[in-house]
Amino acid sequence: MPAASTELIAVIVAVTGGDPRVLTIADARALPSGSFESGHRSLQAGLRSWVEQQTHQPLGYVEQLYTFADSDRGAEAAGRTISVSYLGLTREARVTGQAAGWQSWYRYFPWEDQRGGTPAMICAQIAPALRRWAASPVQQQRAVITFGLDGRPWNEELVLQRYELLYEAGLVEEWHRRHAPGQLPQSLPGEPMAVDHRRILATGIARLRTKIKYRPVFFELMPDSFTLLTLQQTVEALAGRLLHKQNFRRLIDSQNLVEETGAMATETGGRPAKLFRFRGDVQDERAIAGTKLPLLRS
Amino acid sequence: MPAASTELIAVIVAVTGGDPRVLTIADARALPSGSFESGHRSLQAGLRSWVEQQTHQPLGYVEQLYTFADSDRGAEAAGRTISVSYLGLTREARVTGQAAGWQSWYRYFPWEDQRGGTPAMICAQIAPALRRWAASPVQQQRAVITFGLDGRPWNEELVLQRYELLYEAGLVEEWHRRHAPGQLPQSLPGEPMAVDHRRILATGIARLRTKIKYRPVFFELMPDSFTLLTLQQTVEALAGRLLHKQNFRRLIDSQNLVEETGAMATETGGRPAKLFRFRGDVQDERAIAGTKLPLLRS
DNA sequence: CGAGTTATGCTCATACCCAGCATAAGTGGG
DNA sequence: CCCACTTATGCTGGGTATGAGCATAACTCG
Structure with missing residues (x-):
């Protein structure tokens, strides 16, 4: 029974000022990562621990992305490495350690930004x-x-x-x-980026761009209260393209995801905008959505 | 650097006679599985090799499902086990070896069959x-x-x-x-089932039921030529619910996935049905589909 | 006060989906 | 041969979602 070491790799995403950012170490050349160790309660717990240790960035939502073991990854002499990658969403905080920082992901994929x-x-x-x-x-x-x-x-x-x-x-x-x-x-x-980290980042971006269409993942990316334009710009940053404003609003409120806080944002540069917050109680109901087969009633 | 052994687990699905089937070993108590070894070129190659060795069932389409390492899985004394699971689709063939066989998946999840x-x-x-x-x-x-x-x-x-x-x-x-x-x-x-195989099977069924709505995965499950009713019944078997016949047909031919073979099926019990085959050239075009954001032209 | 900017309400045509009606073309039994 | 039953296939009519824009409101700045 040949043993292999298991590596955990994190694609941690935030959106700041209309820019989609990814958390990096090694002077923007690598994703946070570390090996899965016996002290870790689970793969996800191990991942969180490595990210916090390397960057001090607190994590919110995390989901598994993909597991790689192809032999085109680095040294294959003494046992192979299995890499389990994760996608995480947060709000950007000040990070420290190991040459850590936040980078626009379009730095690695300039052709993916079609907003202009x-x-x-x-x-x-x-x-x-x-x-x-x-x-x-x-x-x-x-x-x-x-x-x-x-x-x-x-x-x-x-x-x-x-x-x-x-x-x-x-x-x-x-x-x-x-x-x-x-x-x-x-x-x-x-x-x-180092080894195949750029490919893993591409996998994460693709997953996020797909997911945003059927599940309101931006939850984790937004501050407690926000305007609809800010929300739209966050989605645009992720999708890399512009959205139709009025239709975006209609979509959002037809989903009943947000509610007004009562307050207004004043520094918009134009007419003040209502501030919204996410409704906390919508989690489960979301699950009901989603179908494209011609179902039958009875 | 603590090493862990890596296990490969397969959820192999076929649909036979309107029944969704899963490939099992150990007298229907376990999914095909084996450890990832240095002779394997990749995770997927290792998986294929184990399935063929244990059941002699040839595999078609295979995709990664999920990777588990939670400590609620069996012996955690001497190093932990990472389990990488895969979902595969085929047509049922005669299988042999290791008490292998095909089982209706509703045997494990009777509540999931809502067709009646x-x-x-x-x-x-x-x-x-x-x-x-x-x-x-x-x-x-x-x-x-x-x-x-x-x-x-x-x-x-x-x-x-x-x-x-x-x-x-x-x-x-x-x-x-x-x-x-x-x-x-x-x-x-x-x-x-053994250990957590039933949970893995549940993961596979869920993935398949989701996927069938936005990608024509039934390709791999059907014989070379088939009637539209057979195709519908295959989807119904997977989804566990009945579909509206006329609308299902419209959906299929609006997608341009199939073409008539010219021949007819006669043993339908009623009016003979046209036989269809999948169009081979549709692979790439499929990629274009899929969006639910209110996009903008320019 | 006017130009520029953002917020917000509404309309309209189109595409797609649900549900059913109607008809066609086989089978098997009296 | 006619009838009851089964499956195949065409088509329609109403609803809902989506794409694209018009119009107006409410600010800031010079």
């Missing part, structure tokens, strides 16, 4: 490089669909697919580290 | 027991919502929540094994 329209780098840099790389029509098609080229719609959920495509095409530094060490092209898109 | 209306056992057995157990209004509420009592709608996705509620209420044998060994009430609902 399609980033220039996609047309100028990524699309041409992908077309040069794509040998078969199938690969062409894959590039066109995942990046929404040729006028196709942008699908913000395909974060991981886009990263993997860039990886296979040799357009991220992580690929060169493994397959062509030494020679590194200048100006590859997005900052790299 | 709410099973009598819910009103007769489960609901009263839960009401007796529920101490606080919160617990009452939880029981009422997860089991759709008091006329509330049944949500077929809450498979895991229902199992966990029954567990906490001491209404499944697995709870008694851990917390009150020796004395076992008669007639607890559903057959038990």
